[in-house]
Amino acid sequence: xxxxxxxxxxxxxxxxxxxxxxxxxxxxxxxxxxxxxxxxxxxxxxxxxxxxxxxxxxxxxxxxxxxxxxxxxxxxxxxxxxxxxxxxxxxxxxxxxxxxxxxxxxxxxxxxxxxxxxxxxxxxxxxxxxxxxxxxxxxxxxxxxxxxxxxxxxxxxxxxxxxxxxxxxxxxxxxxxxxxxxxxxxxxxxxxxxxxxxxxxxxxxxxxxxxxxxxxxxxxxxxxxxxxxxxxxxxxxxxxxxxxxxxxxxxxxxxxxxxxxxxxxxxxxxxxxxxxxxxxxxxxxxxxxxxxxxxxxxxxxxxxxxxxxxxxxxxxxxxxxxxxxxxxxxxxxxxxxxxxxxxxxxxxxxxxxxxxxxxxxxxxx
Amino acid sequence: xxxxxxxxxxxxxxxxxxxxxxxxxxxxxxxxxxxxxxxxxxxxxxxxxxxxxxxxxxxxxxxxxxxxxxxxxxxxxxxxxxxxxxxxxxxxxxxxxxxxxxxxxxxxxxxxxxxxxxxxxxxxxxxxxxxxxxxxxxxxxxxxxxxxxxxxxxxxxxxxxxxxxxxxxxxxxxxxxxxxxxxxxxxxxxxxxxxxxxxxxxxxxxxxxxxxxxxxxxxxxxxxxxxxxxxxxxxxxxxxxxxxxxxxxxxxxxxxxxxxxxxxxxxxxxxxxxxxxxxxxxxxxxxxxxxxxx
Ligand SMILES: Nc1ncnc2c1ncn2[C@@H]1O[C@H](COP(=O)(O)OP(=O)(O)O)[C@@H](O)[C@H]1O
Ligand SMILES: [Mg+2]
Numbered sequence: 001x002x003x004x005x006x007x008x009x010x011x012x013x014x015x016x017x018x019x020x021x022x023x024x025x026x027x028x029x030x031x032x033x034x035x036x037x038x039x040x041x042x043x044x045x046x047x048x049x050x051x052x053x054x055x056x057x058x059x060x061x062x063x064x065x066x067x068x069x070x071x072x073x074x075x076x077x078x079x080x081x082x083x084x085x086x087x088x089x090x091x092x093x094x095x096x097x098x099x100x101x102x103x104x105x106x107x108x109x110x111x112x113x114x115x116x117x118x119x120x121x122x123x124x125x126x127x128x129x130x131x132x133x134x135x136x137x138x139x140x141x142x143x144x145x146x147x148x149x150x151x152x153x154x155x156x157x158x159x160x161x162x163x164x165x166x167x168x169x170x171x172x173x174x175x176x177x178x179x180x181x182x183x184x185x186x187x188x189x190x191x192x193x194x195x196x197x198x199x200x201x202x203x204x205x206x207x208x209x210x211x212x213x214x215x216x217x218x219x220x221x222x223x224x225x226x227x228x229x230x231x232x233x234x235x236x237x238x239x240x241x242x243x244x245x246x247x248x249x250x251x252x253x254x255x256x257x258x259x260x261x262x263x264x265x266x267x268x269x270x271x272x273x274x275x276x277x278x279x280x281x282x283x284x285x286x287x288x289x290x291x292x293x294x295x296x297x298x299x300x301x302x303x304x305x306x307x308x309x310x311x312x313x314x315x316x317x318x319x320x321x322x323x324x325x326x327x328x329x330x331x332x333x334x335x336x337x338x339x340x341x342x343x344x345x346x347x348x349x350x351x352x353x354x355x356x357x358x359x360x361x362x363x364x365x
Numbered sequence: 366x367x368x369x370x371x372x373x374x375x376x377x378x379x380x381x382x383x384x385x386x387x388x389x390x391x392x393x394x395x396x397x398x399x400x401x402x403x404x405x406x407x408x409x410x411x412x413x414x415x416x417x418x419x420x421x422x423x424x425x426x427x428x429x430x431x432x433x434x435x436x437x438x439x440x441x442x443x444x445x446x447x448x449x450x451x452x453x454x455x456x457x458x459x460x461x462x463x464x465x466x467x468x469x470x471x472x473x474x475x476x477x478x479x480x481x482x483x484x485x486x487x488x489x490x491x492x493x494x495x496x497x498x499x500x501x502x503x504x505x506x507x508x509x510x511x512x513x514x515x516x517x518x519x520x521x522x523x524x525x526x527x528x529x530x531x532x533x534x535x536x537x538x539x540x541x542x543x544x545x546x547x548x549x550x551x552x553x554x555x556x557x558x559x560x561x562x563x564x565x566x567x568x569x570x571x572x573x574x575x576x577x578x579x580x581x582x583x584x585x586x587x588x589x590x591x592x593x594x595x596x597x598x599x600x601x602x603x604x605x606x607x608x609x610x611x612x613x614x615x616x617x618x619x620x621x622x623x624x625x626x627x628x629x630x631x632x633x634x635x636x637x638x639x640x641x642x643x644x645x646x647x648x649x650x651x652x653x654x655x656x657x658x659x
Binding site: 051053075078082087100102104147148 | 552554555557558559560561562563564565568572573576577
């Protein structure tokens, strides 16, 4: 039904430019795995390596334990959903969907029945005979998914398939894609630059920067325990303070900065005496009266309040003039302090981390 | 038109429109109308012009249908024009695909330049070059015998062989450009999607590339076919003893017989029958005229 995908130390060079650098990851059968990273970090290249439109310069792509070297895209057990969908405009919807069966010599009656069945699956009724151009963005999306599912791939590859949709539809399609994946049990490899998408849909996420895989973990782990500064700042918001590790005990460390001394969790690649950065998320910060003595506190003044509905972003400035953000739940009985109030920004040692910069190569070269 | 005026101003727009109109009227429509009128009049001695015999008649057209030799030449012209069209298509389609989708754009530009340079040389010189290449003691036979592919020289200039070769060479670019343009406009992702869904190379061409390129293919075919059927220079330069082209008969009527009336009747017959033939083929292949104009 579904297969695992093993990317074994793959590198991809375009001339002297290394677009994918030593990526090593195993995607489990039936998993919804996302590659998350900014535009140009090599996500599409990875999908094209898996689907067979490119061969890696180094390393191997293995699907179900089998090395895919030399196997052409039309013989791989993968189906790719293109960023622009690439539906065939000259064929009606049902022929689009069953194109993969047509090339395998399946009879027209069976294909027609299969098309109807898949249209049900993707919740698109009465569209079999329509032209592709008659469909809306969301409907085209569903046709593309149905077309890929029709060939019963072991692995489904999706290249930012929701990026062309408007926000509302995008959120709806997220849930839908996830449901289709669960129903079919096919391994999904999904790529996106949208952290919300990756976190909401995936079993595991691989965060990439400049061709290097920075961290592979569950969405919770990525968000709560990022391995380095890149992952922390790419996924979610942070207040960042530069400084130096002065003592280490257990997983915790003392961090000396220009704004004072802080206790924090020590990130993976940082050690005693290292220059690094402290990352703390706005929702883990709170505001206290100015005179209360506390660990991990910075004296600040409230500058601006942004009401977001279910939460409120309070912007504060410290004595060095740097701005930080504190996120508090919207609660009419406890309103946030007014602008120009002097107070302290405090955070728990357990909820902040000392992290290094992004890894430029996971294997240290 | 308003767009034109906005962009280039009134005087320049009027000038452009006037020049286009002049081109169409003075150089195309009026001469053809004159010839069209000629074709319904008889070729008479000067003293009978305006006399009782100077009437409109279909006699010139009937001449053709009463001449089995001319009918035969007409069908051979259609047959070999079709053959040239098919050969051009067979050579051009893979070439256009490679140029549009396989080569890097920078290489493509160089390639097109190399292809276009021969067009700067006049058709008659290019045909004559082929006459030299194909002659009994010419370079082609020399090379082929030299590399041992053939034992003795081949008589290339016999039957319609040399005419077909010459016409393919003369008009192949008229096939290449429309097909290249059509394939270039195809989203490469569609080709990849087809492969990804399991289609073989052949199947991808049949179901995705060719349907997309159909208007380009049709327009190239119509162009090459019409140019071949109406060609004069190539069939006369590369003619063998038994290759007669319909245009040569028209020429004979006009310049040897000095009978412009029958000559123009033949010319219009050629035009009309070619249009009929092309529309029939288009009907069979399910191509519409609007597709071609795109
Ligand atoms: N065929 C190619 N030739 C040269 N460079 C390429 C090619 N494909 C991608 N690249 C480069 O590789 C990098 C990664 O591209 P891509 O994988 O498309 O990124 P993403 O999908 O993450 O936005 C980019 O800098 C891009 O310019
Ligand atoms: Mg991309």
